[in-house]
Amino acid sequence: MIIKALRIGLGQLIIFLDWISRPAKLKRSPEAQAAVTQTAQGLALYQFHACPFCVKTRRTLHRLNVPVALHDAKHDTQARQELEQQGGKIKVPCLRIEENGQSTWLYESKVIIAYLNERFANA
Numbered sequence: 001m002i003i004k005a006l007r008i009g010l011g012q013l014i015i016f017l018d019w020i021s022r023p024a025k026l027k028r029s030p031e032a033q034a035a036v037t038q039t040a041q042g043l044a045l046y047q048f049h050a051c052p053f054c055v056k057t058r059r060t061l062h063r064l065n066v067p068v069a070l071h072d073a074k075h076d077t078q079a080r081q082e083l084e085q086q087g088g089k090i091k092v093p094c095l096r097i098e099e100n101g102q103s104t105w106l107y108e109s110k111v112i113i114a115y116l117n118e119r120f121a122n123a
Contacts (some may be wrong), residue, residue: 011050018055023063028123036123037067042098044069045112046083053109057093060113064120068095 028036045061045068047054061068071079073092084090087105095106095115106112 008050014052014055015050018059023059025065026063026121028065032123033065036065036120039119039123040066040068044071044096044098046071046073046079046087046094046096047092048072048074051092054093057095057109057112057116060116064116066116066120 043066045054045057047057047070049072058070071082073080073083073090073094080090083092083094086103087094087096087107089107091107093107093109093112095112097104097106097115106115
């Protein structure tokens with residue numbers, strides 16, 4: 001029980017520190033931002049709210065100003081089932097990429113962040 005309380009407390013601390021130190025959003029022209037928003041409609045992030053690796057990934061999304069659907073795989077049973085059945089495992093963060101009628105599931109925060117930087121940093 002003490003371990004669980006400690007984990008919850010640390011999770012809340014991580015979320016608070018993220019909130020007070022959130023990076024500034026990338027500024028784009030309205031046309032460029034509209035194109036990024038359109039492209040991002042095919043993306044969804046499966047995550048746990050207080051997971052440090054998920055926070056790191058969400059910070060990148062915020063910094064790059066990429067609006068992505070967030071799915072809580074811890075509390076949302078439908079999102080958890082999608083992650084397990086379609087992605088292959090319950091592991092977060094996981095970015096689902098829908099392109100040309102096909103789904104790609106990216107795991108590992110470093111891989112996801114590299115993909116986001118490559119795709120949206122210069123958009």
